[in-house]
Structures are given as C-alpha cells and as structure tokens.
Amino acid sequence: MGTQLISQESISWQKLAPFLDGPIRVRLSPGAKNSIRESNKVLKQILKTKRKVYGVNTGFGKLSSVSISVKDLKQLQLNLVRSHCCGIGTPLDLGVTRLMLVLKLMTYAKGYSGVRPKVAQLLVDMLNHDILPIIPRKGSVGASGDLAPLAHMARGMIGEGDVHFQDRIVPAMIALKESNLNPIVLEAKEGLSLINGTQVSVAxxxxxxxxxxxxxxxxxxxxxxxxxxxxxxxxxxxxxxxxxxxxxxxxxxxxxxxxxxxxxxxxxxxxxxxxxxxxxxxxxxxxxxxxxxxxxxxxxxxxxxxxxxxxxxxxxxxxxxxxxxxxxxxxxxxxxxxxxxxxxxxxxxxxxxxxxxxxxxxxxxxxxxxxxxxxxxxxxxxxxxxxxxxxxxxxxxxxxxxxxxxxxxxxxxxxxxxxxxxxxxxxxxxxxxxxxxxxxxxxxxxxxxxxxxxxxxxxxxxxxxxxxxxxxxxxxxxxxxxxxxxxxxxxxxxxxxxxxxxxxxxxx
Missing domain, CATH: 1.20.200.10 (Fumarase/aspartase (Central domain))
Structure with a gap:
C-alpha cells in the first residue's frame, strides 16, 4: 500500500486512479494542515461576532431566512446530515466511494471550508483503515452538490449507518471502534461542508x-x-x-x-x-x-x-x-x-x-x-x-x-x-x-x-x-x-x- 500526499498542489486524475483498485494510505502535507487550521480559526472569529452566515447559523436552501440560535448550531448540522441521507439503489462501488473521501479531503486542504482539523483527520484515518460508508448510487442531481451521497458519507463519519470494513459490512461505530477511532461530533458549518461538493460526480x-x-x-x-x-x-x-x-x-x-x-x-x-x-x-x-x-x-x-x-x-x-x-x-x-x-x-x-x-x-x-x-x-x-x-x-x-x-x-x-x-x-x-x-x-x-x-x-x-x-x-x-x-x-x-x-x- 503506497502513500498519497494530499496538499494544495494540483495533481492529475491518473494520480488518484489507483484508489479505484484498493486502499492507499494518505497523509496531509504540513501546508494543507495549516490551511485547514487557519480557516477554522477564521470561522471561529466570525462566530464570535454573531454575524449571520448561511448554513452556519441559518437554515438551508429555501429555509435560509430562518435564524438558528447558538445553542442549536450543532443540532442544525446533525439534522442536515441525517435528513439528507435519502439515497436510493445499490451502493456505489468501493473504488468510487474511496475516491469521494480523497476528493473531499483535497477540497479541505485548500483552506476555504472552515472545518476543524479533526474532521479532515478523520477522513485521513478512515481512508488509511479503508472504512468506507455504504452509499446508495442514486439520489443526486449534481447541485447543490452531491448532497444525498455525501450525506451518507458524512453519516459514517458521525458513527451512524453501515460501512464496508475488512471485507464485511458492519455498523460504522463498530468499524471506528475496532480502528481506535472516534466519530466526529459536528460543529458549525461542518455538516454542510461535508455534503456540499462535486466529489461523487468527479469520482x-x-x-x-x-x-x-x-x-x-x-x-x-x-x-x-x-x-x-x-x-x-x-x-x-x-x-x-x-x-x-x-x-x-x-x-x-x-x-x-x-x-x-x-x-x-x-x-x-x-x-x-x-x-x-x-x-x-x-x-x-x-x-x-x-x-x-x-x-x-x-x-x-x-x-x-x-x-x-x-x-x-x-x-x-x-x-x-x-x-x-x-x-x-x-x-x-x-x-x-x-x-x-x-x-x-x-x-x-x-x-x-x-x-x-x-x-x-x-x-x-x-x-x-x-x-x-x-x-x-x-x-x-x-x-x-x-x-x-x-x-x-x-x-x-x-x-x-x-x-x-x-x-x-x-x-x-x-x-x-x-x-x-x-x-x-x-x-x-x-x-x-x-x-x-x-x-x-x-x-x-x-x-x-x-x-x-x-x-x-x-x-x-x-x-x-x-x-x-x-x-x-x-x-x-x-x-x-x-x-x-x-x-x-x-x-x-x-x-x-x-x-x-x-x-x-x-x-x-
């Protein structure tokens, strides 16, 4: 199993194609880690000002005019992930799912998402243990992002739903526990950031x-x-x-x-x-x-x-x-x-x-x-x-x-x-x-x-x-x-x- 460095540098699809065939270890470059950390710091400063920010302290889509109280910010993100898990059909193949996680990590490495470093690190850890959420193949229209399939990906990260792990289908919590990993507790913007993106389409x-x-x-x-x-x-x-x-x-x-x-x-x-x-x-x-x-x-x-x-x-x-x-x-x-x-x-x-x-x-x-x-x-x-x-x-x-x-x-x-x-x-x-x-x-x-x-x-x-x-x-x-x-x-x-x-x- 080789190692793929995830950085802010551009790479070609050929560099990622091996993920289609099996697990490959990944690691974040120091620059990528720093960008993720600094972006999260900026978001935290914004939250202190109580500015209205879409998807952070508001509802989503047509409900964006609804303001959300500070005490409900975590619940907002959890509700988003759970409610958007409505994919249909047989699961995507494991290679495509593996690529989804890699591509999401690459977006975070750019430093414009505001998520905590531990969210990116969990993606790294899941890839390195080849813990792959079961993701139904149908249900995305390719805007606003690949919402439903990415929600199923995020569901595995919060310890819910099933995943493919060591040639078996098991509850996400079992796979995380056996790998000495903890599920993520979503904070401001993180649920939205996980499900917003073109990662399924690109994979x-x-x-x-x-x-x-x-x-x-x-x-x-x-x-x-x-x-x-x-x-x-x-x-x-x-x-x-x-x-x-x-x-x-x-x-x-x-x-x-x-x-x-x-x-x-x-x-x-x-x-x-x-x-x-x-x-x-x-x-x-x-x-x-x-x-x-x-x-x-x-x-x-x-x-x-x-x-x-x-x-x-x-x-x-x-x-x-x-x-x-x-x-x-x-x-x-x-x-x-x-x-x-x-x-x-x-x-x-x-x-x-x-x-x-x-x-x-x-x-x-x-x-x-x-x-x-x-x-x-x-x-x-x-x-x-x-x-x-x-x-x-x-x-x-x-x-x-x-x-x-x-x-x-x-x-x-x-x-x-x-x-x-x-x-x-x-x-x-x-x-x-x-x-x-x-x-x-x-x-x-x-x-x-x-x-x-x-x-x-x-x-x-x-x-x-x-x-x-x-x-x-x-x-x-x-x-x-x-x-x-x-x-x-x-x-x-x-x-x-x-x-x-x-x-x-x-x-x-």
Missing part, C-alpha cells in the same frame, strides 16, 4: 476516464484486426495522409493501425486485388476513433480542473470574508461526461458496423457469418446481434443528462447539472463498448484463424492472436459464445490486450 468521472483510456487503445487494436481479417487495405492508414488533417487524435489512431498491420502476410496477399474503397467503418477508423480521442482529452482537462478546485459553499476567506457561490454545481463535469458518453458510444457503434461487415461474407475467402460450414453452422450470427443490441442501448443512453435539468428545493435550486447520472450512464455505456470490442476481437481473430491460417498477422497483431489462442478463443465449430466474450471482456478491462501489443509497438 465517477475519474472511473470513466480510466475505463475509456483502455477502450480507446483497444478499439484501434480491434479495428486493425478487422481490417486485416476482412482483407481491407492498409494504405489508407498511412500517417502521412492523416497529417494533412489537423486532428492529433486522428493521426494517433491512423499510426496505431498502420503500425499494427506492418508485416502482415494477410494484407500482402491481396495487395494487387484493386479494391481501394473499403467500407467507411474501416476506412474512416482514424477519423472516428480520433474524434473520440479528442473528446476524451477535453474531458480529462475538465475533470482535472474540477478535482483540483474548491467545491464548497459558503467559502471562508483568510481576511474574514464569507462569500456564497455556486461552486457545488457540477455542470462542467456533467457536460464533460455527456460528451465522453457520445464519443464512446460512437466507438461501440463503428465497431458493431465492422462486425457486421465480417458477417456478410467476403468474396470466396470468407463465408457468411464466418462459419466453416454455413447453413449447417450459424457461425457468429448471434454475436453480431448481441453487439447490435448493445450499440442500440448506447444510442439511447448517449442522450445528454446535462440538458435535462429539473427544479428542486421549492425552486431555490432551479437549474441542476445531473452530473452523477451523466457519470453513471457513461460507465454503463463503457461497459457495453467493452463487450462490443470483445465481440469484434473474437470474430476477427477467428476469421484469421479459420480462413487465413497459413499467413501471419501484422507485427502488432501477432501477440493478440497468441493471447487469444492461449485462452482457447480460436475455434472452428459452433459452440456457446457467452463465456468467450466474457473472457475477452476481462482481458480488455485488465489491460492485457493493450499490454500484449505494447510489447512490440508503441500504442499511442
């Missing part, structure tokens, strides 16, 4: 980026394998052609496919066939895959900006100013994940079209449905149908969540981001895309195995064929395909497909 964004990163590279690999298997030309991927377009992602995809096909005896076998007009789903791989890469880069920038930002309200400034804002609004994250969803749905859609092309039969070299005995055998007929079903699901889910705002909180919160839904939807799309690419790899590899057996694949594709052969994915007869698709799906998700190619060529 879902980080998982989406991590998944999409592998899939974009895998798509070039599966596209190259289909290009080879379908007896399509390599020439159209020559990087010098694509440098005439000013899209970096397009050049990267073209270079990947061109390199992977280098030395292919299968490609060489039909060099003089005269066929120069392959289907768009093959000829335009760089244009479509490259466009999705560009969208991905933009989503990365937005997620990185948000995870390094302060998302709290109100904000406590060092000079004693208390300023209200809408920093809890996750619109940038929502739009980033919506556009990433569209871009990745396109990756799945074009892959399905390439699968379909292989199903039609190609000349006298590849029978329909890539069956060895068409008619007696159905080959990969239904694998294409499954891919079509997944691609169609994605087309529906690619509808942007961010354009579908709904008014909440008696009209006070009248325009919301829907970022958590954008994130959860994006992950569902990515799961479908992974399965579609698995189907493409399965079929293209088997076309090579069945009908181009005496010829070697391209330099970058030989390791893919070898990997699939080792996992018994290359066959000659009809058999149930679900397990094969699942196996390749796992090989993609683990990065083994990309890594196998990367040993021989640099997959951009």
């Amino acid at each position: 879902l964004g980080i998982r989406s980026l991590a998944e999409a990163y592998i899939l974009l590279k895998t798509a070039d690999i599966s596209g190259a394998l289909t290009t080879e298997a379908s007896l399509s030309t390599r020439t159209v991927f020559n990087p010098k052609i694509h440098r005439l377009k000013k899209h970096k992602g397009q050049v990267q995809s073209a270079t990947n496919v061109y390199q992977m096909l280098n030395g292919s005896e299968i490609v060489k076998s039909h060099e003089d066939c005269g066929n120069i007009q392959d289907p768009y789903s093959i000829r335009c791989i760089p244009h479509v895959h490259g466009s999705s890469r560009e969208v991905y880069i933009n989503a990365e920038k937005i997620i990185d900006n948000e995870l390094n930002s302060v998302s709290d309200n109100p904000l406590i400034f060092p000079n004693g100013e208390v300023m209200n804002s809408g920093h809890f609004h996750a619109e940038p994250v929502a739009q980033a994940l919506d556009t990433l969803s569209i871009a990745m749905a396109e990756i799945g859609a074009i892959s399905e079209r390439r699968i379909n092309y292989l199903m039609k039969g190609i000349g006298d070299r590849i029978p329909m449905f890539a069956a060895v005995n068409p008619g007696l055998e159905s080959g990969f007929m239904l694998a294409q149908v499954a891919a079509a079903a997944l691609a169609s699901e994605n087309k529906t889910m690619a509808h942007p969540a961010s354009v579908d705002s709904i008014s909440t909180s008696a009209g006070q919160e009248d325009f919301v981001s829907m970022a958590p839904w954008a994130g959860r939807k994006c992950l569902r799309i990515l799961n479908n895309v992974r399965a579609i690419l698995a189907i493409e790899l399965l079929i293209a590899a088997n076309v090579n195995h069945r009908f181009h057996k005496k010829m070697s694949s391209g330099k970058g594709l030989v390791p893919v064929m070898s990997l699939l052969r080792r996992h018994h994915m290359l066959t000659i007869d009809d058999h149930p395909l679900s397990d094969d698709i699942e196996t390749i799906n796992d090989l993609i998700q683990s990065g083994k497909i990309v890594n196998s190619v990367s040993q021989y060529i640099n997959v951009l």
Whole structure:
C-alpha cells in the first residue's frame, strides 16, 4: 500500500486512479494542515461576532431566512446530515466511494471550508483503515452538490449507518471502534461542508476516464484486426495522409493501425486485388476513433480542473470574508461526461458496423457469418446481434443528462447539472463498448484463424492472436459464445490486450 500526499498542489486524475483498485494510505502535507487550521480559526472569529452566515447559523436552501440560535448550531448540522441521507439503489462501488473521501479531503486542504482539523483527520484515518460508508448510487442531481451521497458519507463519519470494513459490512461505530477511532461530533458549518461538493460526480468521472483510456487503445487494436481479417487495405492508414488533417487524435489512431498491420502476410496477399474503397467503418477508423480521442482529452482537462478546485459553499476567506457561490454545481463535469458518453458510444457503434461487415461474407475467402460450414453452422450470427443490441442501448443512453435539468428545493435550486447520472450512464455505456470490442476481437481473430491460417498477422497483431489462442478463443465449430466474450471482456478491462501489443509497438 503506497502513500498519497494530499496538499494544495494540483495533481492529475491518473494520480488518484489507483484508489479505484484498493486502499492507499494518505497523509496531509504540513501546508494543507495549516490551511485547514487557519480557516477554522477564521470561522471561529466570525462566530464570535454573531454575524449571520448561511448554513452556519441559518437554515438551508429555501429555509435560509430562518435564524438558528447558538445553542442549536450543532443540532442544525446533525439534522442536515441525517435528513439528507435519502439515497436510493445499490451502493456505489468501493473504488468510487474511496475516491469521494480523497476528493473531499483535497477540497479541505485548500483552506476555504472552515472545518476543524479533526474532521479532515478523520477522513485521513478512515481512508488509511479503508472504512468506507455504504452509499446508495442514486439520489443526486449534481447541485447543490452531491448532497444525498455525501450525506451518507458524512453519516459514517458521525458513527451512524453501515460501512464496508475488512471485507464485511458492519455498523460504522463498530468499524471506528475496532480502528481506535472516534466519530466526529459536528460543529458549525461542518455538516454542510461535508455534503456540499462535486466529489461523487468527479469520482465517477475519474472511473470513466480510466475505463475509456483502455477502450480507446483497444478499439484501434480491434479495428486493425478487422481490417486485416476482412482483407481491407492498409494504405489508407498511412500517417502521412492523416497529417494533412489537423486532428492529433486522428493521426494517433491512423499510426496505431498502420503500425499494427506492418508485416502482415494477410494484407500482402491481396495487395494487387484493386479494391481501394473499403467500407467507411474501416476506412474512416482514424477519423472516428480520433474524434473520440479528442473528446476524451477535453474531458480529462475538465475533470482535472474540477478535482483540483474548491467545491464548497459558503467559502471562508483568510481576511474574514464569507462569500456564497455556486461552486457545488457540477455542470462542467456533467457536460464533460455527456460528451465522453457520445464519443464512446460512437466507438461501440463503428465497431458493431465492422462486425457486421465480417458477417456478410467476403468474396470466396470468407463465408457468411464466418462459419466453416454455413447453413449447417450459424457461425457468429448471434454475436453480431448481441453487439447490435448493445450499440442500440448506447444510442439511447448517449442522450445528454446535462440538458435535462429539473427544479428542486421549492425552486431555490432551479437549474441542476445531473452530473452523477451523466457519470453513471457513461460507465454503463463503457461497459457495453467493452463487450462490443470483445465481440469484434473474437470474430476477427477467428476469421484469421479459420480462413487465413497459413499467413501471419501484422507485427502488432501477432501477440493478440497468441493471447487469444492461449485462452482457447480460436475455434472452428459452433459452440456457446457467452463465456468467450466474457473472457475477452476481462482481458480488455485488465489491460492485457493493450499490454500484449505494447510489447512490440508503441500504442499511442
């Protein structure tokens, strides 16, 4: 278990991605500790003046005009956390929950929240003991912050509700006690600060980026394998052609496919066939895959900006100013994940079209449905149908969540981001895309195995064929395909497909 320093310095989402896979120790830098301490001092000075401060000595949202007496300030924060624990559905996965705690700690490290150092320290301790509150995945509209899921996080910190601890679900108080920790007793602003923020949306964004990163590279690999298997030309991927377009992602995809096909005896076998007009789903791989890469880069920038930002309200400034804002609004994250969803749905859609092309039969070299005995055998007929079903699901889910705002909180919160839904939807799309690419790899590899057996694949594709052969994915007869698709799906998700190619060529 490594250690991640939480400071006021900006970091990239890649530095946080390992939290998705398991516990990593964290510690606050001296500067972060000092910022938290000084911000809390400022808040305490403000409280002595009896100034009216939203969420500190007032009600919340539409109830902000209600003043709260000093004796009720702690109860106000406790009531807030308890009343906002209204999440719905199955829990968020542990990696996303772990990231939520890290991201909340990062906001506190900036020194604008006013919470006591012991609140930040409890987050550190819970991460280091991997005490993760059980957080229902539904119930947030992404403004005013991810209120419901963050309230469930805060609930664990006050010793209520259930948590995941040492591979079991236990009451929060038991996990804290076994770790020699005490629950927090919320003081002024602390409940509000814990539930105000974009941490759920950003955590879902980080998982989406991590998944999409592998899939974009895998798509070039599966596209190259289909290009080879379908007896399509390599020439159209020559990087010098694509440098005439000013899209970096397009050049990267073209270079990947061109390199992977280098030395292919299968490609060489039909060099003089005269066929120069392959289907768009093959000829335009760089244009479509490259466009999705560009969208991905933009989503990365937005997620990185948000995870390094302060998302709290109100904000406590060092000079004693208390300023209200809408920093809890996750619109940038929502739009980033919506556009990433569209871009990745396109990756799945074009892959399905390439699968379909292989199903039609190609000349006298590849029978329909890539069956060895068409008619007696159905080959990969239904694998294409499954891919079509997944691609169609994605087309529906690619509808942007961010354009579908709904008014909440008696009209006070009248325009919301829907970022958590954008994130959860994006992950569902990515799961479908992974399965579609698995189907493409399965079929293209088997076309090579069945009908181009005496010829070697391209330099970058030989390791893919070898990997699939080792996992018994290359066959000659009809058999149930679900397990094969699942196996390749796992090989993609683990990065083994990309890594196998990367040993021989640099997959951009």
